[in-house]
Amino acid sequence: MRKGMLVLVISLCACLAAGTAAMAADEIKIGVQGVLSGVAAAIGDKAREGAELLVEQVNKAGGIKGKKIKLVVIDDKADPNDAVEAARRLIEADKVIAIANLGTSTTFSAASRVAKRYKIPMVGHIQSNPKITKGNPYAFRACVTALGLAYPIADYAVKEMGLKKFAIMNRNDGYGNSITEYFAKKVKELGGVVATIQSYGPAEKEYKAYLIKAQAEKPDAIMLTGYFADCGLITKQMGELGIKSQILGQNTMTAPSYRKIAGSACQGAVFSANYLPGVVKTKAAENFLKTWREKYGKDPEVYAAHGYDAVAVILEAIRMGEPTPAAIQKNLLAVKNFEGVSGTIKSFSADGDVEKDVVIVKIEGDKLVPLKTYLVKD
Amino acid sequence: MNRPLRVLQTGRDRANLSERQDMLFAIIVNGIALGCIYGLVALGFSLIFRAMGLLNFAQSEMLSLGALVGFSVIVTLGQPYIVGVVVAVIVGGGVSLAIERLVYAPIRMKEGVASSRSVFATIAMLIIISNGAKAIWGSDAFSYPQVGSVLKWGGFSVSTTYLLVIAVTAVVMVGLNLILFRTNMGLAMRAYADDASTASLMGIEGVKVAGATSFLAGALGAVGGVLLAQIYYAAYDLGSFGLKAFAAAILGGFGSIIGAVVGGLIIGVFENLVAITISTAYKDAIVFMVFIAVLLFKPSGIFKA
Numbered sequence: 173m174r175k176g177m178l179v180l181v182i183s184l185c186a187c188l189a190a191g192t193a194a195m196a197a198d199e200i201k202i203g204v205q206g207v208l209s210g211v212a213a214a215i216g217d218k219a220r221e222g223a224e225l226l227v228e229q230v231n232k233a234g235g236i237k238g239k240k241i242k243l244v245v246i247d248d249k250a251d252p253n254d255a256v257e258a259a260r261r262l263i264e265a266d267k268v269i270a271i272a273n274l275g276t277s278t279t280f281s282a283a284s285r286v287a288k289r290y291k292i293p294m295v296g297h298i299q300s301n302p303k304i305t306k307g308n309p310y311a312f313r314a315c316v317t318a319l320g321l322a323y324p325i326a327d328y329a330v331k332e333m334g335l336k337k338f339a340i341m342n343r344n345d346g347y348g349n350s351i352t353e354y355f356a357k358k359v360k361e362l363g364g365v366v367a368t369i370q371s372y373g374p375a376e377k378e379y380k381a382y383l384i385k386a387q388a389e390k391p392d393a394i395m396l397t398g399y400f401a402d403c404g405l406i407t408k409q410m411g412e413l414g415i416k417s418q419i420l421g422q423n424t425m426t427a428p429s430y431r432k433i434a435g436s437a438c439q440g441a442v443f444s445a446n447y448l449p450g451v452v453k454t455k456a457a458e459n460f461l462k463t464w465r466e467k468y469g470k471d472p473e474v475y476a477a478h479g480y481d482a483v484a485v486i487l488e489a490i491r492m493g494e495p496t497p498a499a500i501q502k503n504l505l506a507v508k509n510f511e512g513v514s515g516t517i518k519s520f521s522a523d524g525d526v527e528k529d530v531v532i533v534k535i536e537g538d539k540l541v542p543l544k545t546y547l548v549k550d
Numbered sequence: 551m552n553r554p555l556r557v558l559q560t561g562r563d564r565a566n567l568s569e570r571q572d573m574l575f576a577i578i579v580n581g582i583a584l585g586c587i588y589g590l591v592a593l594g595f596s597l598i599f600r601a602m603g604l605l606n607f608a609q610s611e612m613l614s615l616g617a618l619v620g621f622s623v624i625v626t627l628g629q630p631y632i633v634g635v636v637v638a639v640i641v642g643g644g645v646s647l648a649i650e651r652l653v654y655a656p657i658r659m660k661e662g663v664a665s666s667r668s669v670f671a672t673i674a675m676l677i678i679i680s681n682g683a684k685a686i687w688g689s690d691a692f693s694y695p696q697v698g699s700v701l702k703w704g705g706f707s708v709s710t711t712y713l714l715v716i717a718v719t720a721v722v723m724v725g726l727n728l729i730l731f732r733t734n735m736g737l738a739m740r741a742y743a744d745d746a747s748t749a750s751l752m753g754i755e756g757v758k759v760a761g762a763t764s765f766l767a768g769a770l771g772a773v774g775g776v777l778l779a780q781i782y783y784a785a786y787d788l789g790s791f792g793l794k795a796f797a798a799a800i801l802g803g804f805g806s807i808i809g810a811v812v813g814g815l816i817i818g819v820f821e822n823l824v825a826i827t828i829s830t831a832y833k834d835a836i837v838f839m840v841f842i843a844v845l846l847f848k849p850s851g852i853f854k855a
Contacts, residue, residue, distance in 0.1 A: 371831065372830070372831075375790060377782045378580075380573070380577050380822070380825075380826075381577065381822065381825030381826040382825075384577065385826070400691075401785075404691075405783070411700070412576065413573050414572070414707055432693040433783055435696045436696075
């Protein structure tokens with residue numbers, strides 16, 4: 173009896189699934205997986221909003237080749253196991269033809285291996301670990317890597333600001349370590365000196381002892397490699413200790429929360445950013461900024477713009493040919509000068525990494541002032 | 551005190567000594583302020599342990615709760631600072647009281663005493679409160695309005711935020727003393743802590759005492775949370791500071807009121823000095839190793855309960 177029920181339920185499910193598949197013939201299904209809950213939720217959830225805004229716009233304009241776009245969204249909870257499961261479900265059950273990955277470097281790395289096995293193209297939004305796209309022809313990303321964030325700020329600090337001696341506050345995790353590695357490498361290449369690297373744990377909140385040790389080396393500048401919260405506290409505590417060294421940093425410091433936590437001590441800080449509202453002057457970017465402001469009443473953050481672009485390049489590849497995984501993969505590699513909202517993607521390398529602009533900005537009052545733009549090629 | 555100064559003098563930059571002494575001063579004031587916050591949480595641990603014999607690990611989560619409630623009232627609702635503190639205290643105390651009534655007391659009733667099961671219940675509550683806070687406020691870090699400025703005083707500079715933390719702790723200590731030694735409930739709490747069964751025979755209701763103690767402990771933790779958020783920021787993960795508060799309570803003499811605060815101050819200053827003179831990376835390990843060493847020689851802690 174029980175078995176009979178089970179069979180009935182399963183066949184019912186199968187019928188339903190077949191039904192939806194048949195109904196869905198006139199739509200193009202794109203998978204979206206990423207961290208939508210938990211500690212790192214800001215990374216993926218804002219990006220999802222960006223991606224959904226894009227799809228809303230495209231569908232309102234009639235879709236692509238008469239077909240509507242449908243996003244299938246799954247939360248990977250920043251867990252590599254969940255990420256693998258999410259990718260498998262999107263590919264096997266939902267039959268998506270491409271996936272936008274709005275997760276962390278770690279989950280992207282895990283999920284993109286599944287994508288490779290099934291030959292489904294996967295485009296990341298803001299995963300910065302340089303290694304994760306290597307050797308996987310199906311892994312792409314819409315952002316520059318840690319190398320792309322670290323080189324420009326090192327170059328600007330040495331060449332344009334005339335700074336020679338640096339202390340690095342290294343957030344001891346994947347992100348911080350790779351920023352530190354590439355920043356130090358570039359500084360040495362340009363003849364500068366990294367006097368000390370102070371490594372702190374991601375959960376720490378008290379940095380004064382590290383700062384005193386860093387300052388003992390009398391550096392021209394202190395480079396911050398962490399997220400907005402730790403960078404904010406480090407900056408605040410520099411102010412409390414009266415340390416006046418130039419503050420350098422990277423992308424996470426574009427977050428308004430960085431300035432709120434840091435207070436007045438962040439004035440004059442200079443850092444590299446891979447997206448800054450208003451700096452990118454393409455039509456797509458200006459349109460995005462306007463729509464976002466109308467919808468949410470504030471400027472979009474870096475995640476939203478990159479979430480939008482991760483799906484946008486997939487749609488661009490679909491416009492260039494057939495809506496099949498193989499054609500999308502081939503056409504992504506052929507994308508040239510695609511005007512995204514986070515900047516123009518000049519092209520993808522064979523590794524799936526972008527050639528794109530990174531901007532150096534300075535905090536002046538409550539504004540981020542762009543100083544110089546670097547074209548980064550990983 | 552000898553060691554840090556000697557290390558400073560052998561530092562590579564003698565000309566820079568006064569600047570470093572200034573920073574050392576800042577770091578000690580900083581340690582005292584942090585120590586005060588450890589002390590406030592440690593007081594909660596001690597009060598509950600004295601009254602109910604319960605190791606309440608969930609006490610540390612009152613830091614996050616107080617910090618986040620304070621943020622919502624002060625920043626989101628735009629209320630005056632003092633209103634934020636009062637609401638945080640009421641919510642912290644109320645949650646602590648509710649948990650005691652709904653969870654710990656029923657378990658204690660069934661078991662007769664505060665057993666190891668109760669301790670696991672407190673660890674479960676710790677996780678539930680932390681996750682609950684994350685569900686309500688999310689995982690962002692919220693900054694309080696900056697109230698402090700940097701005071702220059704001779705060659706030394708110090709952020710007024712830390713002085714404020716120290717002053718508030720002093721006021722709270724005086725208040726706590728008044729409650730414990732000048733009110734009937736305080737008398738009942740002390741009597742119950744000394745000898746529960748005799749106190750019960752004298753007509754003191756254990757349930758009421760346990761409730762009042764829990765409220766007080768939660769309120770102390772919430773005040774600590776607001777102060778901690780003023781130094782750093784409000785976030786759901788501030789409870790991690792509670793582990794050191796727990797060590798502070800034990801170091802000071804578990805159950806001792808004065809011991810909790812002294813233990814907090816010792817750990818707060820000591821960890822900062824270890825970080826600057828020995829190792830930043832391993833400061834926590836060193837602090838806890840010294841803590842173990844102290845316990846081996848004097849298991850009862852510095853003060854008697």
